[in-house]
Amino acid sequence: MKEEISTILKHYPQGKRDALIPVLQGIQEQLGFIPEEAIAPVADYIGIPTSKVYGVATFYDQFRFTRCGRIHVRICQGTACHVMGASSVLKALEKELRIAPGEVSKDGRYSLEIAGCIGACSLAPVIEVNGTFYPLVKKDDIKEILQKEKNKLNV
Numbered sequence: 001m002k003e004e005i006s007t008i009l010k011h012y013p014q015g016k017r018d019a020l021i022p023v024l025q026g027i028q029e030q031l032g033f034i035p036e037e038a039i040a041p042v043a044d045y046i047g048i049p050t051s052k053v054y055g056v057a058t059f060y061d062q063f064r065f066t067r068c069g070r071i072h073v074r075i076c077q078g079t080a081c082h083v084m085g086a087s088s089v090l091k092a093l094e095k096e097l098r099i100a101p102g103e104v105s106k107d108g109r110y111s112l113e114i115a116g117c118i119g120a121c122s123l124a125p126v127i128e129v130n131g132t133f134y135p136l137v138k139k140d141d142i143k144e145i146l147q148k149e150k151n152k153l154n155v
């Protein structure tokens, strides 16, 4: 893990505070999350205290500190999505993935996360799979959406 982190860091300018967010994004893109052991090397590389790295990483929703599945599904449970039937979509996801929100499947293929409003209320209910947004989702769409995402990754 240490080597992976230093390889990722080499892609960014050393000692530049502006690089902090891109560095964290790069680590998450490569490893799927921000591991605890990345914080100190990032702080050293950028030249800021570890508390600052923690502060920024925990401030933004986009950063995760736990490992995700290769296919990471976020389902919005904000008011608009809830009213438009997000609960039945969530049930379909739980059934299809065989995991509950906050869990990663044993084979590491899938993870499921509940999100607050993700800013697309007029298209509710909305899910996001590995960064792709799916609007106006119905429970019957879940199998097809997951198959599409599996095909993208060949899993």
Ligand code: FES
Pocket (backbone or CB within 6 Å): 076, 077, 078, 079, 080, 081, 082, 116, 117, 118, 119, 120, 121, 122, 124, 125, 126
């Ligand atoms: S409530 Fe789901 S996108 Fe706003």
